[in-house]
Amino acid sequence: MKARTIALAAAFALSAALPALAADKVKIGYVTTLSKGPAAIGKQMQDAVELALDHLGKKMGGLPVEIVYADDEFDPEIGKLRSEELVKKDKVDFVSGFIWSNVLLQARQPIFKANTFLIGSNAGPHELAGKECSPWFFSTSWQNDQMPEAMGKYMTDAGIKRVYVLSPNYPAGRDMVAGFKRYYKGEIVGEILTPWPQHADWSAEFAKIRATEPKPEAVFVFYPGGAGINFVKQYAQAGLKDTIPLYNVFTTDSTTLKAQGDAALGLLSTMSWGADLQNDANKRFVADFKKKYGYIPSFYAAQAYDSIMLIASAVKAVNDKIEDKDAVRKALKASDFASVRGQVKFNNNHYPIENFYIQEVVKDADGTYDTRIKGTVFLAHADSYGAKECKMK
Amino acid sequence: MTALLLIEQTLNGLQLGVMLFLMSAGLTLVFGIMNLINLAHGSLFMVGAYCAALFLEWTGSFVLAALLALPATLLVGLIIEIVVLRTLYERDHLDQVLATSGLILFFNEALHLVGGAEALYLDLPPFLKGQVKIIPGSPYPLYRLVVIAVGLAVALGLYLLVTRTRTGMLIRAGASNRTMLSALGVNVRLLFTAVFGLGAMLAGLGGVMAGPIVSVQSGMGENVLILAFVVIVIGGIGSIRGAFIAALLIGLIDTMGRAFMADLMGLVMSHTAAQTAGPTIASMLIYLLMAGVLFFRPQGLFPPRGR
């Protein structure tokens, strides 16, 4: 015991004296939700990460890769504790993942303080895009506002004059509404923010929409996860789906479509990726994903896959010298990899500049529900916070 | 137009109310008679919805699935009563809280393993899908009317059971004085098991009926549980009548708050401020109501006599 302690202490003293000790492997901490309600999303991300490792031959550059998965239990405090563990105990070189804005916002501090890169693969809060942007943060998803911005543009172009807006009353919800308004040029005839997350019944809101005069031509909503399942089912049950078309962001995706069933059929949403996006990287990703796991990947999976591929490209570009953080940052910023989202560059705040598409929910020949890309709304669309509020170059 | 809207919102409030009543009826009986705080009551709600979804996949018929889900929930309820809860009747409330919160953890994860991580699919059969023009000009979902009807029917049945039958007499006696009841030679253990089973089945029925409206997933019972506790406390613990009235009250107030609070506040403040503050006040409303009721009536609206 004692001898071991001394040996350990000596080893650490030595490592402190030689800071540029070369890495013998790439260690990545992956934080996502693996238990409790939203575990379905976490599982998709985990599957995608494993597929990315298969495609990479479990190697990045010349180094073997080790992934440490951490479960945030859908609780910001646990997410923070686990992130702390990743950087302090497991001493990972990169942290990636994060589904939820509130978990990411609480967990980022210890990661940044440990000078560790954080590759967000879903949550895109405006804080990290604007005033609180960080040289240690990169995103392979989007900034929250970009999706409703695309929907606002699409609905304006489609000539829809009067829209009713529904969203949860929490920051991401309000961001969504703000983003929508930024690009929607018609009239917003009504706007309801519902309590979050306990709200599960929209009958009162539907009655108000129906009673609005003159009649709205469309309804725009943002209800992620379980709330989206409830909303879409109830919207169809209320008979509104056939009278007032429903447009959404983050409400119909492959994690919710099974439970929404026919109620979601034909609904339109915007996204920066689709399983039917035609590029070589994506074709390979989707085909292999379906083969390995037997289901269609969602955008959560695609973004998780991209986060691993982005890290791999950076490790390769710095010739395995991942301890040179500045070089790694430059390599990450170059975004020199075959993304499943096609051509992607980074804005000054390290959020992606990418294309946004309009997608429709369809039923495949074998009865499974899926989304199809109907058209492109934005080409190389940058978020609206980077240029304005982020001081990074 | 405003009058029509008001009628429609009243229906919505009723529907939420009867749903809450199904949850609270069992909870208030178990609490009132056995003196047991059962936090796992929400798990039974979830078990009901899960069973319905799984049986639907298996049988393909919604009605059959719903009918099978009820005895299945009853069975689960009886198993928990016999294995865990039976020994807890004489224990401290806090021991009951600890044990039944253990049950919540167990059930959430167990159903997660059985049903998979994703939310389950539970849709209505075509004959329940339509809308009814009950109010001129605004069609109302048929299924919600069915929920109201079933809920009211169950409430009537419970009322008759409690006031007109011998079992009901024992239940009432148990709610007002348990010790006396067992002293009179009633098989209290059997009565307890029966009451618990009944409560479990009602919670299961609530889950089955909520299934097509909300998403069927692990943890779905917890928010309903909190609301059900609010209901039974406002109604007076042990009182079916109190639970019924409080459930409707909560259903109506919650719905009305959500529907009109933001507009109401828009009269006295700016539109944006009202849009933000409205939902906040609306969510607080039922808790304000509970605090208010308990301030003036610390035993709830209808405390059972004799205690």
Next chain:
Amino acid sequence: MERIVTIAVLIALAAVPLLASVFDAPFYLDLFGRVMIYAIAAISLNLIMGYGGMVSFGHAAFLGLGGYAVGILAKEGIDSGFVQWPLAIGSCALFALLTGLVVLRTSGAYFIMITLAFAQMLFFLFTSLAEYGGDDGLTIWTRSDFAGLIDLNDGASFYYLIFALLLACLGISARLIDSRFGMVLRGAKANERRMQAIGFPTFRYKLAAYTISGAMCGLAGALLANQAEFVGPSVLHWSRSGEILVMVVLGGMGGVAGPVLGAATYLLLSYFLADLTKHWAIIMGPLLILVVLFARGGLLGLLSGRRAKTDAP
């Protein structure tokens, strides 16, 4: 027996920074620091629950209120801990005093639910405060500043500060319970009418206990916000109140050390089980049930041979 357990647990906690520095495992400072903060919250709940029979299902409200006091002041540019902490504790005491006037009119299950009601109102209030992060929560960029007296950014110093405050809270609660005040409180739990008949204004005693408890939990909130460098509405969610309640009952309400034991067991067990399997809840749930079925008086009761009564110190 209880004394031995208490001392053993405290020595173990005191040794954590030493072991963490020897094995270069600073993470354990965060893990055990969090355990001790929740232990303080549990001690504060035990004070009213174990000795006064007041079962609060809304104690996380104080955790959140204390945390938000620190967070909001920090956001407004007031970093001094000498301002932040007294305000955190004071606002919690005030909140407890005012709500206590209402909640103490009820008892039993009604008390449980009305404490929940006030916590829920606070939860919705903070969720809607867009200015201070709303549902996203509020990042605290600088930890409380104590003018060079102690540096909270140093892991070990912060840890020992939490440890010292834990000892202080243990001491305060032990002293309170053995005082005349504590006797009245326990008497009121056993038979409130008799205590009133003897001439004790039990309401005032209970209100004082409730206020002290709230203030102590507010301190835990200030510590938690500093440790997390963050405060958000999830801190005052009702499930958090439930967790604190479970910690107290699990540890055993028989003595002052029960809550510490309960907090440590609950948090560490769920932490290490989660390391083992993502389905940890399916093990944790039955474990809690087994403790209830086979250990009267919680873990403390188990350790001291089931003799612990809910009332004796």
